[in-house]
Amino acid sequence: MPQVTDPSTRDLAPADSTRSIFPRLRRSPQPASTTSTPTLNPNATGTIQPIRPSANPTAISVGEPGAQAQNISSVDVAQVVARNEWSNVSFPLEQFQAYTSPFGYRRSIEGYNYNEFHYGLDMAAPQGSYIRTWTTGVVVEVTDDSNCGTSVVVEAGRWLSIYCHMEGRVDRTGGRRSMLDRAGGIQIYEGQTVYAGQRVGRVGMTGRTTGPHLHWGLKYDNNWVDPALVLRAMYSGQQTAQGLPQMPTQIARTEEAEE
Numbered sequence: 184m185p186q187v188t189d190p191s192t193r194d195l196a197p198a199d200s201t202r203s204i205f206p207r208l209r210r211s212p213q214p215a216s217t218t219s220t221p222t223l224n225p226n227a228t229g230t231i232q233p234i235r236p237s238a239n240p241t242a243i244s245v246g247e248p249g250a251q252a253q254n255i256s257s258v259d260v261a262q263v264v265a266r267n268e269w270s271n272v273s274f275p276l277e278q279f280q281a282y283t284s285p286f287g288y289r290r291s292i293e294g295y296n297y298n299e300f301h302y303g304l305d306m307a308a309p310q311g312s313y314i315r316t317w318t319t320g321v322v323v324e325v326t327d328d329s330n331c332g333t334s335v336v337v338e339a340g341r342w343l344s345i346y347c348h349m350e351g352r353v354d355r356t357g358g359r360r361s362m363l364d365r366a367g368g369i370q371i372y373e374g375q376t377v378y379a380g381q382r383v384g385r386v387g388m389t390g391r392t393t394g395p396h397l398h399w400g401l402k403y404d405n406n407w408v409d410p411a412l413v414l415r416a417m418y419s420g421q422q423t424a425q426g427l428p429q430m431p432t433q434i435a436r437t438e439e440a441e442e
Contacts, residue, residue: 283396286303341403364384
């Protein structure tokens with residue numbers, strides 16, 4: 184069960200940017216796999232049940248959108264959550280280690296003297312760790328992208344969830360596009376229904392990244408939402424269901440890049 188930890192542990196994986204998620208297709212080279220190839224089963228949901236944060240995630244730093252950020256949702260996540268069945272969502276990562284870069288402005292990861300907006304939440308995990316779908320939905324795009332790397336996008340009603348930097352590649356044989364990760368035994372097709380907690384990929388190093396991590400992006404009505412707010416709401420729902428005290432409303436913050 185993943186443990187939610189203080190995001191001040193930031194040396195595990197520098198964050199990425201998905202300012203443009205779907206530009207011209209390009210994929211970072213992949214190392215040759217030395218593992219055996221499992222049998223692919225693209226329609227399997229697996230036996231692993233959806234998982235949730237097992238500790239209070241108030242330490243997740245919440246971003247502070249500025250004037251240059253594009254399409255940032257002003258939706259009240261708590262109100263949206265109240266209208267959803269949160270029993271059907273899952274924490275999106277196995278072998279979770281730490282939150283390494285929050286949603287919001289941060290110093291350029293290339294070392295340039297300017298800030299850039301980070302449209303997601305980065306979660307460090309060992310390379311090859313399995314990524315799970317946050318909620319049940321339909322795969323609307325798989326892509327090889329110079330920023331997001333090998334990625335999968337899932338639509339669930341008014342929500343889009345984006346999973347970046349996966350192992351594998353986009354396969355276009357047979358007239359259908361799929362995300363193919365033979366070493367992980369995964370093949371996910373565009374148009375395929377996936378279920379909350381289903382394994383849809385593995386943590387890799389594709390795209391704009393210098394360390395293995397999942398970049399998890401969320402959109403609501405085509406506007407970006409801070410995933411930390413959603414995780415916090417998931418945790419609150421879990422506490423309510425168990426009859427436990429609600430977490431504090433105080434939002435913990437961490438300082439952005441050093442001067």
